[in-house]
Amino acid sequence: MIEKMECSKCRRDAVIYQRYSGLHLCEQHFNRDFEAKAKRAIRDHRWIVSGDTVAVALSGGKDSSAVLYFLHNLLHERRDVRLMAITVDEGIDSYRDPEQARSIADSIGVPWVTASFRDEYGITLDEIVGRKGTNLSCSYCGVLRRALMNRLARENGVTKFAYGFNLDDEAQSVLMNVLRGDPERLTRPVREVEGMVPRIKPFMYIPEREVALYAFLHVEGFDLAGCPYAGDALRGDVRGLLNDYTWRHPATKNALVNLGEALREPERVTGEGLRVCERCGEPCGRVCRTCQVLDEMQGRT
Numbered sequence: 001m002i003e004k005m006e007c008s009k010c011r012r013d014a015v016i017y018q019r020y021s022g023l024h025l026c027e028q029h030f031n032r033d034f035e036a037k038a039k040r041a042i043r044d045h046r047w048i049v050s051g052d053t054v055a056v057a058l059s060g061g062k063d064s065s066a067v068l069y070f071l072h073n074l075l076h077e078r079r080d081v082r083l084m085a086i087t088v089d090e091g092i093d094s095y096r097d098p099e100q101a102r103s104i105a106d107s108i109g110v111p112w113v114t115a116s117f118r119d120e121y122g123i124t125l126d127e128i129v130g131r132k133g134t135n136l137s138c139s140y141c142g143v144l145r146r147a148l149m150n151r152l153a154r155e156n157g158v159t160k161f162a163y164g165f166n167l168d169d170e171a172q173s174v175l176m177n178v179l180r181g182d183p184e185r186l187t188r189p190v191r192e193v194e195g196m197v198p199r200i201k202p203f204m205y206i207p208e209r210e211v212a213l214y215a216f217l218h219v220e221g222f223d224l225a226g227c228p229y230a231g232d233a234l235r236g237d238v239r240g241l242l243n244d245y246t247w248r249h250p251a252t253k254n255a256l257v258n259l260g261e262a263l264r265e266p267e268r269v270t271g272e273g274l275r276v277c278e279r280c281g282e283p284c285g286r287v288c289r290t291c292q293v294l295d296e297m298q299g300r301t
Contacts, residue, residue: 016213020250027217034214038070038202047160047200050080054200055158057149058085058112060101063164065222066215067202071162072108086152088145089116091124096223103221113156120148123297129229131297137229140293147282147290153197165201168208171253172238174260179238187263195276195283204257 005014007026014024018033025033042048054075056068068085075081087101098114105112117124121144129137153161177185192198203211215222246252277288284290 016210018210019247020207020254030210030213031217034206034210035070035073037205039074041202041205042074042200045200047202048075048081052159053082053084053157054160054162055153055156055197056083056085056110056162057164058087058101058105060087060096060098060104060223061164062212062215062219062222062224063166063203063208065104065164065219066211067162067164068105068110069108069218070202070214072110076109084111084113084156084158086149086156086158087112087114088148088152089114089118090141090145091117091126092228093126095225095228100221100223104219107220113152115148115152117144117148121294121297123294125229128297134229140297141229143289143293147280150195150197150282154195158197161197161199163199163201164203164211166203166208166211167206167253167257168239168242170201170204170260171242171256172235174256175238175242176234179234186260189264193283205254207253 005017005024006012007014007029008023009029010026012026012028015027016030017024023033048054054071056064056071058064058068071083075083085101085105087098089098098116102112102114125137125141128140132140149161152158174186242253242256276282277284277291279291280288282288282290
């Protein structure tokens, strides 16, 4: 028989045990703790200000669905901030129907817009993988998805893009850069680039398992399946290594995220060194990666 644990703050049944804090929390105190951490991240980084239009990059998974619910709860009474959701359909068969994301946005009461690789680029990610294999599928998808999301955001007056990246994601990225010996990525300043909608990450201090619990408590119909092409071997190895180490040293992920932030200094880039691509109209460096990928898919390179 499994013994029920009481909340450390009241006598209700606990729904979670936080090893890093030593606390058992009931649903009520878990929600308070979770939302306080997300609010602190927003406040400390000054991520949302009066006049903002915030868009959630809504995939239909647990993280993005949870951040949409949280931000709606936080902002729905404010007249000076607008919230919406944007979904990009990459074209992956049997994986996350965009209508699932629409249903989540509708149930929360948030305006929703969508676009697809097929309509925008004339090709799906399934077709890209069919031509190029899975080794670089995430790279191709990332380039095309970011460009399309950024264009949709600008067309809808979005000033901040909210992503569901959690503590585990952030800690894994820092450790991956350490293991690669990549000082440039570790110390690259957080930049605001003209023409690129800034990203915000309200859940960056919250463990993945707590984000999942928050989603289960508040959102119906989200998808737990992972992308079938997300085969980053290094991230998978780092995830396992970090989870094992964190079991023995519970504050490790927080320490890595704090390290990553300490190594970066905020920097504003006004567009110097950037240009607007004559073909796609997106801001880019010397080479437009979006057009470069599309040329490669169409055999023009």
